[in-house]
Amino acid sequence: MTMTNILLCGVGGQGTLLASNILAETAMLAGFDVKKSEVHGMAQRGGSVVSHVRFGSVVHSPLIRKGECDLLLSFEELETLRWSVFLRPNGLVLMNAQRIMPMTVSGGEGIYPDTISERLTKLPARVHAVDALGKARELGNSKCVNVVLLGLMAKQLPVLPRTIWEEVLESRIPAKLLELNKKAFEAGWGLA
């Protein structure tokens, strides 16, 4: 039984939830059993957020175990560090190279490490950092950074056909934003 375990992490408000919804639905339409888990509530208030998505022939637990995450899609650098403990050896990290200071750093209680990329390369993992926010801005809307990242990830998941991704994007995204998000997906796909 092959199982794919994907963790999406970021900061509340960055759009991780929509991204994980799209991923889960794509996996279902591609014929897999799928479970997804996240804890709502703090999403709008700038807290650390994480979604577990698992797909395969049969999925029981919705939670990924530490050491079993195949792919970590991170929307923010510090959050990559926080959640990297879930990675399996040689797992893949796709990271948006953006930094959002937590209040604890502004309040002097903690330090934002400035060597995150370096530290990540020391892990037994494949790390790919991209400027997804920059890409989204180039496209004219920083909000579509989540779909840029989805495109980036989609390229790495050949078991999920691109046509299904596009179908799900079309059903999930309001018509007036669809063109923009399709471009964002394409841009992300091209970054890989």
Add this chain to the structure above:
Amino acid sequence: MQKKKKISTSSARAVLSGNAAIARGAWEAGVRFASAYPGTPSTEILEYLGTYPEVDAQWAVNEKTAMETVIGAAYAGARSLVAQKHVGLNVAADPFFTVAYTGINGGLVIITADDPGMHSSQNEQDNRFYARMAKVPLLEPSTSQEAYEMTIAAIELSEKFDAPVLLRTTTRISHSEGIVSMGERREGPAREFIRNLAKYCVLPHNARKLHVKLEERMKELEVYSNDCPWNRIEKGDGKIGIIASGISYTHSRELFPKASFLKLGFTNPFPRDLVKRFAASVKNIIVIEENDPFIEEQVRALGIDCIGKDRIPVCGELDPDILHESLREFIPQAFPTRVAAVDVPVPLRPPVLCPGCPHRGVFFLLRKLDLLVTGDIGCYTLGAFPPHNAIHTTVCMGASITNALGIGKAMKEKIHGRLAAVIGESTFLHSGITGLIDTVYNQGRHLTFVLDNSITAMTGHQPNPATGITLKGKPTKKIDLTALCRAAGVDHVVDADPFDLQGLEAAIKGALAKAEPTVIITRRPCYLLKDYKPEKSPIQLDRAKCVKCGQCWKLGCPAIERSQADGKTVINATLCVECGLCAKVCRPGAITSISVKSGDAGSLNAEANTMKGPGKNINSEKQAQLKKTDHNTNSKKEPTK
């Protein structure tokens, strides 16, 4: 208000959360009426139900009114649903216990959404005990598919046994998603209210007979429990027999691929015969359940020895890693190989008040004036954490006002003039108004802030009676908070804008000088409200003028960062929403805003920290404590919701 995506009405497969699956099941089961007070993790059930035209779904003022309303609807023949978070059932417990006696007419399903791990609650009470105590049938789904099927079954069982049915989810069920195969809606039979005092009027004379009936019903339900699709044996090698319910079942299935399972989904009344049969077929029994040993105690009561809470934690949520750790010796496979943790401390990222949040101004002043502040539950509970550090107690919804009344009674002159309660408008209507009447009646004299942000924000933006909008988005009578406070007997009720720091500070001082109960209603909408388009006050930062005084950091705005290089302020332009508040507190004029009059800032800071007294000590002690817990707890500073 956030609009929920509609669940398609055709029979098909979809990836649904446990909450969406419950709503879908209720709709298919012919539920016509639903009521709830929001509470994480139950809130989305009513939001989804509200999208179905056949369902009359409404937000109640609190869980007790919701429970009583659905009881009325069920008596009158409508298939009905009520949902609440676990602590909500405490509020609704009184009618809940009695409806177990009277039974129903139209089917009634009661959802309790528990919160092991306290992702967003003040405790992790295990509400399965409510089912046992009230003698109500209990269902515990393990997946979205089961949440959906069990909701339909709950309505059927309710009508078959003339009993309300409790369906217990947990955060991990309510908010996890899985594939659900859906069906079609079937309307319930047309029923009406029929006068029947012996059933619906619980005078002692009737209740005595109803109790006897209830005990008989429980016996019939136990027969069902022993032989129902929700409790099933899954044969394995018989060496280890796992008894599990809820989410624990899904984790256990992965950890014990070879074991025999007794999967329990209908746990009250307890399937004693089935458990005995299962126990006889396996060597070692392990009971795996979250929080309290609800199942385990009943297994042991049958004289069956088992492994359970002697190894598996009672506190917190379970996950496969925790279970593997606690049951190591029974699990042959090795732990997954983890990559080494990064060798640098990762600062916590607790949730914060949003940029532009109306509560921010209030907490800035409360801390500055160093009052003893009793808190309540809502976004503003974040005012207890750094950098606000302005709240000293939080017990449960509505407790701010009455806690202050009690503190005032105990401390008298030592605290008068320095005591305040803060409560959001939704919480005030939920259970604060009774406390205010109590305060007036018993001559308390603290200041109560009603923080009116025009929405129930913490739980994801639901309308409430102070917004004049219903769950379905229709206009309705809007309650007048000022008139309500006056009618409760408070003579000094004033309005204030929480972003007019000078005006608000004057209002606070004016109220605190009075020897009577007072109310300040701060009015400014939640910044995230879709229709709220406040005037922008773009700010400018002149870093040369920043003296690192830290006044702006005390606002706790996520857009205000402190540079790690030179310690001065940096504004994160992506996060700043141009509310202008920081310009009002920056004395050296490093942060300025065109629409903020000069001089504002100076007068604000002139008398900073001149107030002394007990409030002061409490504040610094609390700060020290908070510092400590920051290091110990791991990113778990979420407020209760």
